Amino acid sequence: MHFKLLQREKKYSGKIIDLTIDRLVYPSGNETIREIIEHPGGAVILCVFENKDILLVKQYRHPFAKDVIELPAGKLDKNEDPLLCAQRELREETGFAAKQWSKLTSLYATPGFCNEILHVYLAQDVYHHELGTALEEGEASIEVIRLPIIEAISKIEREEIIDGKTIAGILLGARKLGIQ
Amino acid sequence: MHFKLLQREKKYSGKIIDLTIDRLVYPSGNETIREIIEHPGGAVILCVFENKDILLVKQYRHPFAKDVIELPAGKLDKNEDPLLCAQRELREETGFAAKQWSKLTSLYATPGFCNEILHVYLAQDVYHHELGTALEEGEASIEVIRLPIIEAISKIEREEIIDGKTIAGILLGARKLGIQ
Numbered sequence: 493m494h495f496k497l498l499q500r501e502k503k504y505s506g507k508i509i510d511l512t513i514d515r516l517v518y519p520s521g522n523e524t525i526r527e528i529i530e531h532p533g534g535a536v537i538l539c540v541f542e543n544k545d546i547l548l549v550k551q552y553r554h555p556f557a558k559d560v561i562e563l564p565a566g567k568l569d570k571n572e573d574p575l576l577c578a579q580r581e582l583r584e585e586t587g588f589a590a591k592q593w594s595k596l597t598s599l600y601a602t603p604g605f606c607n608e609i610l611h612v613y614l615a616q617d618v619y620h621h622e623l624g625t626a627l628e629e630g631e632a633s634i635e636v637i638r639l640p641i642i643e644a645i646s647k648i649e650r651e652e653i654i655d656g657k658t659i660a661g662i663l664l665g666a667r668k669l670g671i672q
Numbered sequence: 673m674h675f676k677l678l679q680r681e682k683k684y685s686g687k688i689i690d691l692t693i694d695r696l697v698y699p700s701g702n703e704t705i706r707e708i709i710e711h712p713g714g715a716v717i718l719c720v721f722e723n724k725d726i727l728l729v730k731q732y733r734h735p736f737a738k739d740v741i742e743l744p745a746g747k748l749d750k751n752e753d754p755l756l757c758a759q760r761e762l763r764e765e766t767g768f769a770a771k772q773w774s775k776l777t778s779l780y781a782t783p784g785f786c787n788e789i790l791h792v793y794l795a796q797d798v799y800h801h802e803l804g805t806a807l808e809e810g811e812a813s814i815e816v817i818r819l820p821i822i823e824a825i826s827k828i829e830r831e832e833i834i835d836g837k838t839i840a841g842i843l844l845g846a847r848k849l850g851i852q
Binding site: 494503504506507508509511513514516525526527528529530531552553554555556560562597598599600601602603604605606607608610633645648649651654655656657659660663664667668672 | 686693707734
């Protein structure tokens with residue numbers, strides 16, 4: 493670290509994110525600020541069926557005012573184990589559950605200004621959960637898409653799938669499963 | 673869209689990000705809010721040498737208070753062409769330039785709350801730029817790392833590289849180049 497923290501100010505404390513402003517000074521004496529978005533982090537699920545189909549969800553994303561295709565995912569509750577979050581979100585968003593879970597990675601979504609960490613899991617040995625889906629009101633329009641993983645990779649290459657965690661999760665999972 | 677926008681309020685206008693709060697009402701009559709972080713977007717460069725080495729940068733990231741390994745990248749200036757941004761950032765951060773550029777994708781970093789779009793380019797036919805690097809004061813500690821792309825992929829699999837855009841860019845580029 494090549495600076496000293498002069499002041500930290502919580503500017504906004506919100507529903508999903510907080511905003512903190514740090515004032516720093518470099519060894520030269522010059523001052524600067526850093527804006528930090530604090531986010532609870534989340535879990536992301538690459539759910540792979542025996543025939544190598546995967547599950548995606550298409551949902552309205554307000555920052556882009558349009559539908560975005562993503563892997564099933566959700567925010568961590570306070571102190572929640574990321575694996576339990578992944579299992580909960582897969583069930584709630586898609587109605588599926590899985591018997592075999594392994595971690596693909598824990599990635600930084602956008603480390604320049606935000607501390608969000610996304611824990612990405614590979615879920616296999618998939619079955620229908622007896623309870624089905626459980627969507628919140630804001631997720632009412634979620635559409636579940638099942639398609640072969642190689643088709644999802646083609647969609648990434650054609651820029652029809654452009655969510656960062658989804659690209660990373662699918663390509664990492666495909667490598668792990670030996671699928672090209 | 674299954675709701676109506678009741679009110680939009682700019683909560684913070686900052687150096688790199690802005691924060692806007694939208695108040696929405698669902699068809700049921702229930703109200704909710706959406707927090708939107710506005711970010712100018714950026715360009716990301718997978719720079720591949722003839723021998724399949726790539727360039728990474730290791731730099732201090734304040735939200736995690738530690739060094740993070742990433743592909744060279746930078747924010748778009750207002751109305752800047754993403755390709756020109758990519759060419760500028762590659763030169764400024766690494767001192768290299770490239771004659772052959774192609775786009776890998778434009779990805780959403782974290783679409784749940786932020787409108788950041790990252791334009792990811794593959795740069796080939798690489799040479800030393802006569803002007804060398806040009807780091808800003810906040811980037812003074814950037815370390816440039818050159819390593820074989822297959823070693824970078826191993827680092828992704830071992831969770832030594834965990835930045836989302838970097839995972840996506842390296843794995844997409846490797847596919848495009850036929851490297852496994």
